[in-house]
Amino acid sequence: MVEYQKELKGLAEKILGLMFRSLGLTQEDIAWFKPKYGCKSPQGVLQLNSYPVCPDPNRAMGLAPHTDSSLLTSLYQGNTSGLQVYRDNVGWVPVHPVSGALVVIVGDLMQITCNGRFKSALHRALVNNTRHRISTAYFYGPPQDVKISPSVKLTDHDHPILYRPVTWREYLDAKATHFNKAIELIRYDASSC
Numbered sequence: 607m608v609e610y611q612k613e614l615k616g617l618a619e620k621i622l623g624l625m626f627r628s629l630g631l632t633q634e635d636i637a638w639f640k641p642k643y644g645c646k647s648p649q650g651v652l653q654l655n656s657y658p659v660c661p662d663p664n665r666a667m668g669l670a671p672h673t674d675s676s677l678l679t680s681l682y683q684g685n686t687s688g689l690q691v692y693r694d695n696v697g698w699v700p701v702h703p704v705s706g707a708l709v710v711i712v713g714d715l716m717q718i719t720c721n722g723r724f725k726s727a728l729h730r731a732l733v734n735n736t737r738h739r740i741s742t743a744y745f746y747g748p749p750q751d752v753k754i755s756p757s758v759k760l761t762d763h764d765h766p767i768l769y770r771p772v773t774w775r776e777y778l779d780a781k782a783t784h785f786n787k788a789i790e791l792i793r794y795d796a797s798s799c
C-alpha cells in the first residue's frame with residue numbers, strides 16, 4: 607500500500623506538471639507545487655470503495671453524483687464497469703475499465719487553480735446484480751492548509767478571476783456542508799447564484 611501510494615503520488619505530480627505546462631504555467635506560478643515549498647509537500651489520500659452485489663440495481667446507487675475535491679484523482683476500477691461521467695448535452699456516459707489503465711479525474715481544486723480552464727468531472731458509480739465491484743481512488747491535493755487560488759497568469763480582462771483563495775481543508779468543510787454546490791459558493795459572484 608505504501609509503495610502503491612508512492613507510485614501514484616509520482617504519477618499525479620507528473621500529470622499535473624504536464625497539465626500546468628499545457629496552460630503555460632511554470633513551477634514558479636504554482637508556488638505551493640514546488641517540492642521545496644517549506645516542508646509541506648502536496649499530499650494524497652487513498653480511498654478503497656466496495657460495492658456489494660445489489661439485487662435491484664435500478665433502485666440503488668453505489669456512489670451518488672459528485673465531483674472530487676482533489677486536484678486530481680487516479681482511479682483503479684478493476685474489471686467491473688460501474689463508473690459513469692456526466693457530459694453536457696449527452697448525459698451519463700459509462701467509463702468501462704481498460705486492463706492496466708487508471709482513470710484520471712480532474713478535481714475541484716484543479717478547476718479553481720486553473721480559473722475554470724479545466725473543469726472537474728461530475729461522476730457517479732452504479733451497482734450491479736452479479737458482481738461485487740471494488741475501486742481504489744487516490745486523491746491528490748495540496749498541503750491541507752495552503753491557500754489555493756487561480757493562477758494570475760490565467761486571469762485577464764476576458765477571464766476575470768473566478769474563485770476566492772481556499773485551503774483544501776476549508777474546501778472539504780464547505781463540501782461536507784454544501785456538497786456539489788461548494789464550488790459555486792467560493793466564486794466571487796456567489797451572491798448572484
Ligand SMILES: O=C(O)CCC(=O)C(=O)O
Nearest residue numbers: 655683688689731741743
Ligand atoms: O468507484 C468508482 O468508480 C468511483 C469512485 C469515486 O468516484 C470516488 O471514490 O470518489
Ligand SMILES: [Fe+2]
Nearest residue numbers: 672673674729
Ligand atoms: Fe469520485
